[in-house]
Amino acid sequence: MEALLANYVEKSLKQYMRRNAIFLCERLYAEFPSEVNLQLLARCYLNNNQPHSAYHVLKGMQMAQSRYLFAVACLEMDLFSEAETALLPIEELCAHVTNGAAVQYLLGIIHRDTNRMKSSVEHFRKALSIDPLFWAAYEELCILGEAEEAAVCFGDVAIHYVQEHYLGNASSYLQIANSDQSLDSSQAFGLEDLSLSHLQQMEGNNIRNICLNNHGGPNLTGPVGQITNSCCNSSFFRTPSPVLTQLSDMAPPPLIRNIRFCQNEVSLRSSTQARREFVRENESAQIRGSLFFDSGRRRSARLAAAQRSFNSTQGSENKANNLRASIKLNSGTCYSTVCKGQFQNLEEGKLLETYDDAVSAFRATSSSLSSSADVKSVQDETVNTQLRSFISNSSKIKSGISDTINLLRILGEGYRHLCEYRCQEALNVYQKLSSKQYNTGWVLSQVGKAYFELVDYLNADYAFSLARQISPYNLEGMDVYSTVLYLMKEDMKLKYLAQELISIDRFAPQAWCAIGNCYSFQKDHETALKSFQRAVQLNSRFPYAHTLSGHENVIIEDYGNAVECYQKALHVDARHYKSWYGLGMIYLRQEKIEFAEHHFRQAYRINPFSSVIMYYLGTTLEALKRSEEALVMMEKAIVTDNKNPLPKYSKANMLVTLGRLNEALEILEELKECYPRESSIYALMGEIYKQHKKYDKSMLHFGIALDLKPSIVDVAKIQAAIGKLILPDEIEDNL
Secondary structure, three states, X not given: XXXXXXXXXXXXXXXXXXXXXXHHHHHHXXXXXXXXXXXXXXXXXXXXXXXXXXXXXXXXXXOHHHHHHHHHHHHHOXXXXXXXXXXXXXXXXXXXXXOHHHHHHHHHHHHHHOOXXXXXXXXXXXXXXXXXXXXXXXXXXXXXXXXXXXXXXXXXXXXXXXXHHHHHHHHHHHHHHOOOOOOOOOOEEOHHHOOHHHHHHOOXXXXXXXXXXXXXXXXXXXXXXXXXXXXXXXXXXXXXXXXXXXHOOOOOOOOOOOOOOOOOOOOOOOXXXXXXXXXXXXXXXXXXXXXXXOOOOOHHHHHHHXXXXXXXXXXXXXHHHHHHHHHHHHHHHHHHHHHHHHHHOOOOOOOOOOHHHHHHHHHHHHOOOOOOHHHHHHHHHHHHHHHHHHHHHHHHHHHHHHXXXXXXXXXXXXXXXXXXXXXXXXXXXXXXXXXXXXXOHHHXXXXXXXXXXXXXXXHHHHHHHHHHHHXXXXXXXXXXXXXXXXXXXXXXXXXHHHHHHHHHOOOOHHHHHHHHHHHHHOOOHHHHHHHHHHHHHHOOOOHHHHHXXXXXXXXXXXXXXXXXXXXXXXXXXXXXXXXXXXXXXXXXXXXXXXXXXXXXXXXXXXXXXXXXXXXXXXXXHHHOOOHHHHXXXXXXXXXXXXXXXXXXXXXXHXXXXXXXXXXXXXXXXXXXXXXXXXXXXXXXXXXXXXXXXXXHHHHHHHHHHHHOOOOHHHHHHHHHHHHHHHOOXXXXXXX
């Protein structure tokens, strides 16, 4: 009953019938109260989004898997202290407990959320060292700005590490498999199906076994099938997976050594047949004992014992049939011994160099059993078939591992560049991907973000729209896409995007950010602010929602709430430079120049490639009378983005202040060609011509500036300049 209920619970979970799984598992635990069944019940609660239930049923449990599930439930409830307490005992035995990489990752998340960044980085790096395929850990390191180059994390060392554990453990499967005749077909699977993605998703209580062929070797090429054997038609021997243990960091199940092979039943048996079967069972039991219980005995002693057991049956009927059966069993034993000796000499996942050595060693060992030509041919065929199959699949596995690591290397390098705001380098790296990988929602969203940071809104719009076409259900980066459409003033596309996102997932913060941008574009700032706050309610650790709330508060000049929103964003992500920039803008408007310079400087340290940040940092430096530093910063902004007119105009203004009028005039002439309807350019040129005492040109440019309808403040300044032009400065000074 216990096995039946547990099986149906697992089946219900696989079919996402969560309520059925919870009901059956509650019945299971009521009838058979054990901690293992309690773990299964907790899994049902977690799958049904009931972390509170899982928390209460697992509280106080001591098994490693129980503590792990308890920590997951605590994280869902933001109980960081209890989650860390549950994981810390596991941390001390990290190499010997289940979910080692996952434990380190969860500890990294806990330390990150509790502002212990150094220890958080250490845990993420440990997770990567345990499992080089743990992408989420590398992603967190990139977000924290502490990631190493992808060539280091996903380089040749990682490839050799995975191959060593993967292929080395596969060879262990080969020799263990030859010790037995078959495996439970419902639990078995081919080595070819053992993919890396499956390894990372398996749990410790769902360890599966390698399928065996009829001769006791592993079925390396075919799919799962029903295993048959001359001695039995089913088996309950389950081999713990060292591949899963080391790559998935899960504890292997206990090795079941007491095995009974089932005999095929016939309708009627004579007493002679019964005696024959009794002899065969004794033979199998002796060989199994030599394989499982007496592994320390010498090979010759085991073979001699097996030979004596077969000699005792020479007086029985069907002598030839019994001899063939014994040859089969002994050939499996000898082959297992030979393979064991050969595979022990493997270093770093290297395979046997030749088949002939293995065949000759096998013949030398088995020559004491029989010198029959038929036996040798069967032995040669068995060795050749199994070794060829193993080596063929090993080469495929090595190629698959290498391709997977190389793919992660490209993705990791591109993502690291993007998190460090080297956006052009990120785009160049993503171009190295195959078309299959490049044309995916996640990659195209990253490409769109890179173009957004480069202020290339047209290409960003194209990348995001293509991502929407390929993965309309994927909301990754859609909050940034809505901002792109807002800045491009694409009102209709922004409305359509907001409606689509809210219809896909009304509980996603990205959808509410898009709605907020839509209302903000329509000047409905109160509704926009409510939408951004709704996004914060759905995910309090979504920094962009906090930042957009701050921007909206700045628009309505509620600077107190704006500062609070920006600070919350920085509490979630200290490297969110847009919040540092927002705080700098507030202090600049309040004329708190020192505070503004500090916050712009912090934003510049995080993103040293933004011409906008450089421009405002240069502006604050100019206000602090640090003209030379300000001029250098403006020149950097111009080099970074030559299309941005603000740094050029500010540089010209600074040059006028420093008396370098001709250089300033050259910059303004260039700007006039690009922006012929910008009144401030003509006003500044009029001021320069006035200082050159070219009053006609000065009056001309002042007049053009007034015709272009500047702001009220600029109109007053221009009229005052024209008044001084009519009444020269010398006369005004005399008066």
